[in-house]
Amino acid sequence: MYWDRLPEFEEMELAKYIGSAIKAGKKNDYSAILIIGQRRKTKQMYVIDGNIYKLLPDDLFQVAIDKLKLR
Numbered sequence: 001m002y003w004d005r006l007p008e009f010e011e012m013e014l015a016k017y018i019g020s021a022i023k024a025g026k027k028n029d030y031s032a033i034l035i036i037g038q039r040r041k042t043k044q045m046y047v048i049d050g051n052i053y054k055l056l057p058d059d060l061f062q063v064a065i066d067k068l069k070l071r
Contacts, residue, residue: 012037
């Protein structure tokens with residue numbers, strides 16, 4: 001199911017998942033940041049944002065902090 005607009009953030013429980021790789025390089029795993037929300041009233045779940053990166057953990061966590069500021 002797809003949606004064309006999100007409910008207000010105040011209507012949802014939000015969670016952020018950060019999966020970090022130990023090393024950043026061509027042959028190493030990707031790191032990921034995923035933000036999901038669940039509307040309290042309907043329990044409908046939404047993927048709000050998701051990205052993969054080739055970053056070291058310190059740089060990845062800086063990206064995660066920057067994403068918090070966008071809200």
